[in-house]
Amino acid sequence: MSEVVRNPDAKEKEFQRILDESWWIFGGKYVEKTKRRSLTVLTQLDVPLIRADGVLHVVELKRACIPDLVVKHREFFVVGPEVNKAVGQTLNYLREFDEQRDVIKSRLGIECRRAFATVVIGHPEHVPDAAARAQVADTLRTYNAHLSRVEVITYADLIQGAQKALELTPSEPAPRRR
Structure with a gap:
């Protein structure tokens, strides 16, 4: 995954191929993971997951190389246009799932009325401006604070979370108790 993230020419399909089998990340x-990526006529989901409570969670993948992931606006940084477009796309998916909830539930057995989504977009190393690069995490944290059903993370966040999970996983089986 890290190699693909570092490649500025990597497309969404490459990330999707990797994460299709490694959704545990x-x-x-x-x-x-749902067996179908199309739940409605107008959607083609990147990584549709099912939470433990049976509800759909949509993961929308975008490119890692987004130079304007965050941009300076007056004295602060705000998310760039690609982030806003990706969130808008994802919100449209969620609205469509809400509107077609009964059909999706009866035909596919997937609960999507309380669906949530994660947008994975960009990586700080592709942000050329050092000041902006240093503000990616805080800017996304601020942006996410006003979203209720969508969270935006970077590939750096995704990789870091997977590494932490692997560190916490015991490498040897626990001894049996008698």
Whole structure:
């Protein structure tokens, strides 16, 4: 994954191929990946996951190389246009799932009324301006604070979370108690 993230020419399909089989990287609250990526006529989901409570969680993948991931606006940094577009796309998916909840539930057995989404976009190393690069995490944290059903993370966040999870996983089986 790290190699693809470093490649500025890597496309969304490359990330999707990797994460299609490694969906565990998103954490232990997901129990499976849906068998279908199209739940409605107008959607083609990147990584549709099912949470432990049976509800759909959509992961929308974008490129890692987003130079204007965050941009200076007056005295602060704000998310760049690609982040806003990705969140808008994802919110449209969620609205469509809400509107077609009964059909999706009866035909596919997937609960999507309380669906949530994660947008994975950009990586700080692709932000050329050092001041902006240093503000990526704080800017996204501020942006996420006003979103209720969508969270935006970077590939750096995703990789770091996976590394932490692997560090916490015991490498040897625990001894049996008698």
